Amino acid sequence: AQSVTQLGSHVSVSEGALVLLRCNYSSSVPPxxxxxxxxxxxxxxxxxxxxxxxxxxxGINGFEAEFKKSETSFHLTxxxxxxxxxxxxxxxxxxSSGDKLTFxxxxxxxxxx
Amino acid sequence: xxxxxxxxxxxxxxKGKYVELRCDPIxxxxxxxxxxxxxxxxxxxxxYFQGTGAADxxxxxxxxxxxxxxxxxxxxxxxxxxxxxxxxxxxxxSSLRPGTSDEQxxxxxxxxxxx
Numbered sequence: 001a002q003s004v005t006q007l008g009s010h011v012s013v014s015e016g017a018l019v020l021l022r023c024n025y026s027s028s029v030p031p032x033x034x035x036x037x038x039x040x041x042x043x044x045x046x047x048x049x050x051x052x053x054x055x056x057x058x059g060i061n062g063f064e065a066e067f068k069k070s071e072t073s074f075h076l077t078x079x080x081x082x083x084x085x086x087x088x089x090x091x092x093x094x095x096s097s098g099d100k101l102t103f104x105x106x107x108x109x110x111x112x113x
Numbered sequence: 114x115x116x117x118x119x120x121x122x123x124x125x126x127x128k129g130k131y132v133e134l135r136c137d138p139i140x141x142x143x144x145x146x147x148x149x150x151x152x153x154x155x156x157x158x159x160x161y162f163q164g165t166g167a168a169d170x171x172x173x174x175x176x177x178x179x180x181x182x183x184x185x186x187x188x189x190x191x192x193x194x195x196x197x198x199x200x201x202x203x204x205x206x207s208s209l210r211p212g213t214s215d216e217q218x219x220x221x222x223x224x225x226x227x228x
Contacts, residue, residue: 103155
């Protein structure tokens with residue numbers, strides 16, 4: 001079975017500050033890892049994904065994440081927060097041989113002016 | 114191009130009633146998924162279709178929940194004898210090639226409220 005833990009249900013940063021959203025996973029087989037963003041009253045949008053290869057992956061809107069197998073982590077970062085980054089962020093894991101996503105409980109990011 | 118669409122966007126129903134939620138996937142996408150998102154939680158997997166058949170229905174909570182995809186495109190999630198605990202946002206997603214790293218594209222969801 002797979003699971004995802006997102007530490008911090010709410011994170012608040014100042015505009016221009018570093019964004020760090022934490023994600024740890026457990027998986028019995030090599031995982032695919034994803035970060036999704038959800039704006040109010042909208043569907044989930046893929047920010048980035050790790051499947052194989054380079055462990056540092058870059059996504060849309062300046063976000064990136066690093067797959068660290070030894071730490072079973074896939075933390076999301078952005079060097080400088082914008083007001084438009086305020087949203088809910090979900091980390092998800094999927095078996096490389098499977099199809100269904102297992103999501104964390106989400107982190108709501110607030111950006112202070 | 115058109116994304117995944119879901120109708121209705123909101124549905125309010127009384128406890129004990131039957132509801133149907135519809136999902137139109139992206140044209141040509143073989144795989145279709147249903148997830149349920151309760152307040153303050155991440156989406157939880159319900160069922161996954163490859164073409165017309167349910168490849169994995171392990172997430173359906175009980176036999177009141179059923180889903181179909183008769184022609185391999187549009188899917189309908191059916192809930193019988195609704196309960197207040199069924200209140201949630203029901204999300205649909207589709208992907209082009211199942212069993213690959215292809216992205217799942219999500220619709221905006223149907224917010225179901227059972228009174």
